[in-house]
Amino acid sequence: MSLFARSVSILWALMLFWLSRNNAVAATTVNQLHILVTNSLYGNLNLTVSCNNIDPAHHFLRPVTYHEWIYSGDISRSKPQFLCSFQWQGASHSFNMYDPISELDCKKCHWYIKQDGPCRWYFVSTYRCAKWN
Numbered sequence: 001m002s003l004f005a006r007s008v009s010i011l012w013a014l015m016l017f018w019l020s021r022n023n024a025v026a027a028t029t030v031n032q033l034h035i036l037v038t039n040s041l042y043g044n045l046n047l048t049v050s051c052n053n054i055d056p057a058h059h060f061l062r063p064v065t066y067h068e069w070i071y072s073g074d075i076s077r078s079k080p081q082f083l084c085s086f087q088w089q090g091a092s093h094s095f096n097m098y099d100p101i102s103e104l105d106c107k108k109c110h111w112y113i114k115q116d117g118p119c120r121w122y123f124v125s126t127y128r129c130a131k132w133n
């Protein structure tokens with residue numbers, strides 16, 4: 001086998017290992033994960049955020065204010081710690097702010113909550129918005 005083919009095989013094996021590990025294992029462990037949520041709703045609305053799987057509190061966020069959680073431990077795939085509800089005048093949505101696969105790029109995930117969905121920077125350079133669940 002050429003060196004190139006061997007490198008590709010090794011990469012492929014690593015990728016398969018990584019994929020199966022992420023899909024098969026029920027929980028991922030994180031260390032000092034920061035989850036931040038900023039009220040970026042237009043129209044001066046207040047936002048209430050609650051993530052019942054991690055914290056029973058309802059966080060009341062005035063316009064442009066934020067809340068931060070710092071979490072170490074397991075992220076369960078069946079009962080995600082950062083599956084949260086977002087409520088403001090006339091609206092109620094839920095969203096998972098930390099999925100171990102889609103949030104693989106962030107140790108500090110900063111979500112900006114807007115009417116159309118939650119947004120964040122991916123790999124520092126790409127700003128993307130998700131749809132509400």
Ligand SMILES: *[C@@H]1O[C@H](CO)[C@@H](O)[C@H](O)[C@H]1NC(C)=O
Nearest residue numbers: 043044045046047062063089
């Ligand atoms: C947001 O909350 C503050 C403090 O409770 C309140 O004074 C204000 O009227 C609220 N704004 C809206 C748009 O509901």
